[in-house]
Amino acid sequence: MRREEMERARDILGVTQDWLGWVDSGWPDGDPKPPLPEGCFALVPLEEAAAPLVRLIRSFRPHVLTTYDENGGYPHPDHIKCHEISVFAYEAAADPELYPELGEPWQVSKLYYQGGFTRERLEKVGAAMVARGLENPYVDWLKDRGPRSDRGDRTTTRVECAEYFHVRDAALIAHATQIDPDGFWFAVPREVQTEAWPTEDFELVDSKVPTTLPQDDLFAGLR
The missing domain is CATH 3.40.50.10320 (LmbE-like)
Known part of the structure; x- marks a missing residue:
């Protein structure tokens, strides 16, 4: 990098x-x-x-x-x-x-792990692609994804952020020596992502302030 x-x-x-x-x-x-x-x-x-x-x-x-x-x-x-x-x-x-x-x-006050690509997320986005007559880019990935590699049941916090996906994508593309803008990470059109999975997901690991689960805000209990 x-x-x-x-x-x-x-x-x-x-x-x-x-x-x-x-x-x-x-x-x-x-x-x-x-x-x-x-x-x-x-x-x-x-x-x-x-x-x-x-x-x-x-x-x-x-x-x-x-x-x-x-x-x-x-x-x-x-x-x-x-x-x-x-x-x-x-x-x-x-x-x-x-x-x-x-x-x-x-x-x-709070420690989170980023959730990443859970099986549920891959399946929902893949299904949305197929429903539009598009190729599901996650077929092979899901075949290799055993229970130990999935952490969907650990998700505590889903933050709605689809309106910022274009900013996220531009920041990723900025790593020109590592990211192909026509490659795997951009195989799913943004409108499909927005409809099928409009959140970024996290696991609340520790909190020094009172909190309730699930959450939709990393700063829940602090504002």
């Missing part, structure tokens, strides 16, 4: 961004997979890798933290490492005995 592509995606989304400073681990390919490159993010010890995130949490003081689930969405080593340091930093940033040199402690 090129830095300028990430910066372009950031500008499209209208968000701020901080680089934590680690080296991309890459996607190991082969059977067996080759060893990860020395010094990459996935191999940095947990407490060392989490330190920049603890510093960022204490300076930015967010109320909500989102991250990958324990499988990284899919098992990319950097996604899994991101999950690990996020869960660790969620608690560590609030502990005055940990990293005292990194700023005043701050307790994030």
